[in-house]
Amino acid sequence: xxxxxxxxxxxxxxxxxxxxxxxxxxxxxxxxxxxxxxxxxxxxxxxxxxxxxxxxxxxxxxxxxxxxxxxxxxxxxxxxxxxxxxxxxxxxxxxxxxxxxxxxxxxxxxxxxxxxxxxxxxxxxxxxxxxxxxxxxxxxxxxxxxxxxxxxxxxxxxxxxxxxxxxxxxxxxxxxxxxxxxxxxxxxxxxxxxxxxxxxxxxxxxxxxxxxxxxxxxxxxxxxxxxxxxxxxxxxxxxxxxxxxxxxxxxxx
Amino acid sequence: xxxxxxxxxxxxxxxxxxxxxxxxxxxxxxxxxxxxxxxxxxxxxxxxxxxxxxxxxxxxxxxxxxxxxxxxxxxxxxxxxxxxxxxxxxxxxxxxxxxxxxxxxxxxxxxxxxxxxxxxxxxxxxxxxxxxxxxxxxxxxxxxxxxxxxxxxxxxxxxxxxxxxxxxxxxxxxxxxxxxxxxxxxxxxxxxxxxxxxxxxxxxxxxxxxxxxxxxxxxxxxxxxxxxxxxxxxxxxxxxxxxxxxxxxxxxxxxxxxxxxxxxxxxxxxxxxxxxxxxxxxxxxxxxxxxxxxxxxxxxxxxxxxxxxxxxxxxxxxxxxxxxxxxxxxxxxxxxxxxxxxxxxxxxxxxxxxxxxxxxxxxxxxxxxxxxxxxxxxxxxxxxxxxxxxxxxxxxxxxxxxxxxx
Numbered sequence: 001x002x003x004x005x006x007x008x009x010x011x012x013x014x015x016x017x018x019x020x021x022x023x024x025x026x027x028x029x030x031x032x033x034x035x036x037x038x039x040x041x042x043x044x045x046x047x048x049x050x051x052x053x054x055x056x057x058x059x060x061x062x063x064x065x066x067x068x069x070x071x072x073x074x075x076x077x078x079x080x081x082x083x084x085x086x087x088x089x090x091x092x093x094x095x096x097x098x099x100x101x102x103x104x105x106x107x108x109x110x111x112x113x114x115x116x117x118x119x120x121x122x123x124x125x126x127x128x129x130x131x132x133x134x135x136x137x138x139x140x141x142x143x144x145x146x147x148x149x150x151x152x153x154x155x156x157x158x159x160x161x162x163x164x165x166x167x168x169x170x171x172x173x174x175x176x177x178x179x180x181x182x183x184x185x186x187x188x189x190x191x192x193x194x195x196x197x198x199x200x201x202x203x204x205x206x207x208x209x210x211x212x213x214x215x216x217x218x219x220x221x222x223x224x225x226x227x228x229x230x231x232x233x234x235x236x237x238x239x240x241x242x243x244x245x246x247x248x249x250x251x252x253x
Numbered sequence: 254x255x256x257x258x259x260x261x262x263x264x265x266x267x268x269x270x271x272x273x274x275x276x277x278x279x280x281x282x283x284x285x286x287x288x289x290x291x292x293x294x295x296x297x298x299x300x301x302x303x304x305x306x307x308x309x310x311x312x313x314x315x316x317x318x319x320x321x322x323x324x325x326x327x328x329x330x331x332x333x334x335x336x337x338x339x340x341x342x343x344x345x346x347x348x349x350x351x352x353x354x355x356x357x358x359x360x361x362x363x364x365x366x367x368x369x370x371x372x373x374x375x376x377x378x379x380x381x382x383x384x385x386x387x388x389x390x391x392x393x394x395x396x397x398x399x400x401x402x403x404x405x406x407x408x409x410x411x412x413x414x415x416x417x418x419x420x421x422x423x424x425x426x427x428x429x430x431x432x433x434x435x436x437x438x439x440x441x442x443x444x445x446x447x448x449x450x451x452x453x454x455x456x457x458x459x460x461x462x463x464x465x466x467x468x469x470x471x472x473x474x475x476x477x478x479x480x481x482x483x484x485x486x487x488x489x490x491x492x493x494x495x496x497x498x499x500x501x502x503x504x505x506x507x508x509x510x511x512x513x514x515x516x517x518x519x520x521x522x523x524x525x526x527x528x529x530x531x532x533x534x535x536x537x538x539x540x541x542x543x544x545x546x547x548x549x550x551x552x553x554x555x556x557x558x559x560x561x562x563x564x565x566x567x568x569x570x571x572x573x574x575x576x577x578x579x580x581x582x583x584x585x586x587x588x589x590x591x592x593x594x595x596x597x598x599x600x601x602x603x604x605x606x607x608x609x610x611x612x613x614x615x616x617x618x619x620x621x622x623x624x625x626x627x628x629x630x631x632x633x634x635x636x637x638x639x640x641x642x643x644x645x646x647x648x649x650x651x652x653x654x655x656x657x658x659x
Binding site for chain 2: 088112
């Protein structure tokens with residue numbers, strides 16, 4: 001079973017009708033993402049990388065082609081079944097964090113456990129606290145989102161994505177709203193989760209240096225895969241952070 | 254998703270927007286309170302009318318001679334002189350289920366005391382009239398059966414008549430008054446009854462034996478009316494039918510002739526009045542219900558704003574595994590919680606307002622259980638009805654579009 005790829009798509013096509021014009025957002029994509037891989041999807045806007053991520057995240061269904069998630073064909077599931085798949089198998093991290101306002105960090109993290117299979121309140125709280133601990137926010141469980149910095153908010157969002165132990169973590173421009181240093185920190189968390197827990201991560205970014213924290217880069221253009229290569233010189237967040245702080249110190253000195 | 258979780262999500266969402274929630278609920282509060290106050294005032298009016306009628310005596314049946322005029326008063330000049338004391342005696346003897354009976358002849362005369370004079374109603378009655386009307390005495394005693402048999406010139410004064418003739422609060426027992434040209438001895442004063450539901454002031458009266466009115470004041474032998482009280486549990490209709498049959502036979506009326514008397518009960522009158530006030534109550538309540546409806550529209554409006562405002566939240570919930578039905582329920586429950594909370598506060602406010610109305614305006618306002626249940630149920634229905642459309646709109650959102658919504 002461990003040989004089954006997390007994502008296996010064949011001839012995946014997605015067509016939108018915008019008024020009278022048909023937009024072919026994805027054209028016959030075929031690719032596999034094995035377990036424990038850290039993939040960066042790159043490409044200019046309109047290239048199809050986001051559409052691919054929405055399909056991979058079961059937020060949408062393909063026009064044609066097949067999508068096997070952990071070996072199960074999910075391309076023709078009903079909307080209800082897709083919600084269940086999202087609940088159990090997939091964690092999302094967004095550019096805008098999407099935390100509930102005026103709600104504590106731990107309540108935000110508990111959110112996915114309110115849907116799908118019922119989890120008792122105590123267990124919910126324990127698991128949410130553990131997930132926040134995991135991203136280094138163990139001391140800020142009851143802080144509200146507006147009392148947290150951008151980086152901390154994104155970490156709450158990562159804890160929320162992880163709390164149901166998904167096999168696939170999808171991150172849509174997760175550093176887009178963050179400054180450079182916080183971006184490196186967030187990428188560090190992804191790298192650690194990927195290395196220590198073997199979580200498969202698919203990251204959408206248009207920043208080339210962010211993509212280099214992954215192990216594989218898939219480049220999209222005009223709805224097709226134009227580039228698919230392993231990262232040669234991978235950036236390590238701990239190292240980058242050290243370098244950044246040294247330069248920062250040098251600049252301020 | 255469990256109902257408790259759905260409920261707590263809804264309550265949390267409402268708490269996060271406390272000000273908006275309060276203002277939206279205010280529509281509901283005013284609506285429900287208005288319905289409760291209106292119904293309470295209506296019920297109050299109803300029960301005070303019933304009280305007034307009861308104060309005139311329960312189970313009271315009045316037989317009037319001649320005309321079909323409403324009430325016992327027939328102003329002189331009657332052609333029908335067929336109702337007689339013998340009729341009264343026959344009814345007492347032959348009709349089952351009668352407790353007390355009192356023949357009646359009324360007139361209006363100038364009454365003169367030592368210090369004042371006053372034009373008032375002279376009621377000729379039997380000795381049992383206080384038992385029928387549930388009258389009690391303030392001072393002295395009512396005249397007796399012997400007084401009636403002997404046509405004694407004795408008089409019992411109503412409160413107003415006593416005030417006018419002897420001054421407020423005076424005890425005129427034993428004093429002498431003149432009615433017309435005849436001297437009467439005052440034997441007692443009736444306790445005050447207040448304004449009757451219909452007809453003249455019950456306290457502005459002088460009661461004397463009916464025989465005295467017949468012989469000494471009017472010089473007639475017939476009666477104007479007979480008042481009687483039925484035993485508990487005896488239906489008015491049965492008594493009325495017996496009396497009608499008996500009197501028609503005694504008056505030798507041919508089968509096709511109309512009755513030369515009429516039989517009415519206060520209960521019958523009461524039911525007419527009660528149904529009138531019931532209609533009024535419903536009218537008031539339905540006007541108030543309009544504000545409940547407007548409150549519901551307020552809820553729908555705010556829920557629509559809320560759905561738009563929380564589009565990204567909906568997208569997020571969908572992305573973490575909420576089904577469309579979960580989103581639908583979340584917003585629906587939110588609307589229902591909002592309207593029920595408004596309803597509950599409205600019930601309390603309505604209760605308080607009813608109390609205030611009764612103490613300030615002096616009206617009786619009765620808050621009944623069914624008014625509370627009805628407005629509360631109506632509030633819940635309004636919540637479901639007006640919450641459904643926004644909730645469905647929320648549930649129909651596309652997760653991707655919702656997540657991207659700015």
